[in-house]
Amino acid sequence: MGSVASERTVVGWAARDATGHLSPYTYTLRNTGPEDVVVKVLYCGICHTDIHQAKNHLGASKYPMVPGHEVVGEVVEVGPEVTKHRIGDVVGIGVIVGCCRECRPCKANVEQYCNKKIWSYNDVYTDGRPTQGGFASTMVVDQKFAVKIPAGLAPEQAAPLLCAGVTVYSPLKHFGLTSPGLRGGILGLGGVGHMGVKVAKAMGHHVTVISSSSKKRAEAMDHLGADAYLVSSDAAAMAAAADSLDYIIDTVPAHHPLEPYLALLKLDGKHVLMGVIGEPLSFVSPMVMLGRKAITGSFIGSMDETAELLQFCVDKGLTSQIEMVKMGYVNEALERLERNDVRYRFVVDVAGSNIEEEAAAATN
Numbered sequence: 001m002g003s004v005a006s007e008r009t010v011v012g013w014a015a016r017d018a019t020g021h022l023s024p025y026t027y028t029l030r031n032t033g034p035e036d037v038v039v040k041v042l043y044c045g046i047c048h049t050d051i052h053q054a055k056n057h058l059g060a061s062k063y064p065m066v067p068g069h070e071v072v073g074e075v076v077e078v079g080p081e082v083t084k085h086r087i088g089d090v091v092g093i094g095v096i097v098g099c100c101r102e103c104r105p106c107k108a109n110v111e112q113y114c115n116k117k118i119w120s121y122n123d124v125y126t127d128g129r130p131t132q133g134g135f136a137s138t139m140v141v142d143q144k145f146a147v148k149i150p151a152g153l154a155p156e157q158a159a160p161l162l163c164a165g166v167t168v169y170s171p172l173k174h175f176g177l178t179s180p181g182l183r184g185g186i187l188g189l190g191g192v193g194h195m196g197v198k199v200a201k202a203m204g205h206h207v208t209v210i211s212s213s214s215k216k217r218a219e220a221m222d223h224l225g226a227d228a229y230l231v232s233s234d235a236a237a238m239a240a241a242a243d244s245l246d247y248i249i250d251t252v253p254a255h256h257p258l259e260p261y262l263a264l265l266k267l268d269g270k271h272v273l274m275g276v277i278g279e280p281l282s283f284v285s286p287m288v289m290l291g292r293k294a295i296t297g298s299f300i301g302s303m304d305e306t307a308e309l310l311q312f313c314v315d316k317g318l319t320s321q322i323e324m325v326k327m328g329y330v331n332e333a334l335e336r337l338e339r340n341d342v343r344y345r346f347v348v349d350v351a352g353s354n355i356e357e358e359a360a361a362a363t364n
């Protein structure tokens with residue numbers, strides 16, 4: 001218990017401009033507030049959103065920016081009113097670190113849809129400071145936005161569950177797509193997509209991966225447990241699969257036509273958009289009318305859903321498939337992620353990268 005009297009100086013790896021190149025950056029954290037926990041970062045996953053943000057794909061990036069929102073760490077200090085966590089707990093921090101607590105989404109415990117939500121980086125906290133993410137030695141976060149990592153989950157494999165995992169779990173629950181026997185499509189087999197296959201399979205669905213190439217076919221079928229694999233450019237295979245899916249989780253992070261995928265949906269099928277795409281997507285209206293299909297979207301998941309997903313993963317024996325790297329490799333990892341060269345999520349071993357020591361040595 002107790003709080004530090006002075007601001008903590010920490011080191012993160014920050015983008016300085018839209019090249020998205022990260023390099024060491026020293027900054028201070030706010031004093032530990034009554035409901036804050038101080039978290040020593042152990043691991044942080046690399047999500048494609050980190051590229052969108054670091055490279056200013058949405059036009060709203062502010063620099064210096066320390067990305068990273070799939071954070072697993074150890075609680076090293078708690079404010080005097082913290083009841084949810086204790087020193088020594090292993091916790092996760094995701095995309096959101098604040099909300100108004102008064103609006104309809106907040107009262108319904110879907111605080112990710114709060115219009116006053118605070119993003120874990122590239123945002124401004126209530127004290128007027130920029131928020132900074134998990135590619136850093138330490139974070140301070142309100143206890144509400146830290147979730148306990150349950151026993152039975154390796155912390156490094158838990159990291160991708162905090163964004164990629166809950167991002168697929170939340171819409172499947174919300175849209176009533178949890179019944180065994182449903183037929184689902186996962187469009188784009190990356191970080192979010194591979195968790196889509198795993199979570200949907202654990203719910204008892206028949207899962208079809210829809211990919212831009214055949215490169216991931218063997219892994220998808222043999223290791224991830226997919227039931228079918230479609231290459232989107234294979235017109236004959238796509239035609240044969242028409243009218244066969246109850247839903248598609250669309251994780252493609254770039255502009256793409258929707259009509260080839262809408263054609264795969266059955267009556268009342270749902271196309272759930274996940275990718276962050278700053279250009280209009282298009283389709284002709286009969287594609288949705290003649291089949292009462294729905295095009296919708298979903299944004300991460302709530303803190304409650306995150307805790308539920310973590311327990312679901314323990315109960316079902318699910319983990320993410322990761323490639324662990326040190327912080328010094330983060331720029332190569334970002335480049336490889338952008339060129340679709342990772343199976344399926346990079347996780348940075350932050351604590352094992354000695355970033356504070358290395359930054360101090362570089363300035364001496």
Ligand SMILES: NC(=O)C1=CN([C@@H]2O[C@H](COP(=O)(O)OP(=O)(O)OC[C@H]3O[C@@H](n4cnc5c(N)ncnc54)[C@H](OP(=O)(O)O)[C@@H]3O)[C@@H](O)[C@H]2O)C=CC1
Nearest residue numbers: 048049188189190191192211212253254274275276299300
């Ligand atoms: N809605 C939300 O709450 C969230 C949204 N996101 C967003 O979801 C998207 C996916 O994130 P993530 O899984 O981390 O990204 P990844 O890069 O790990 O995966 C995306 C996959 O989409 C396919 N793909 C990539 N580029 C193209 C392209 N130009 N055309 C067609 N297919 C492509 C590839 O799969 P394949 O090789 O199989 O074709 C790739 O593996 C991003 O836009 C991210 O910002 C992420 C998390 C939460």
Ligand SMILES: O=C/C=C/c1ccc(O)c(O)c1
Nearest residue numbers: 047049058095163276299300
């Ligand atoms: O990776 C998680 C964040 C996803 C996201 C979704 C929508 C949006 O506009 C973003 O900036 C990020």
Ligand SMILES: [Zn+2]
Nearest residue numbers: 047049163164
């Ligand atoms: Zn993410």
Ligand SMILES: [Zn+2]
Nearest residue numbers: 100103106114
């Ligand atoms: Zn709110």
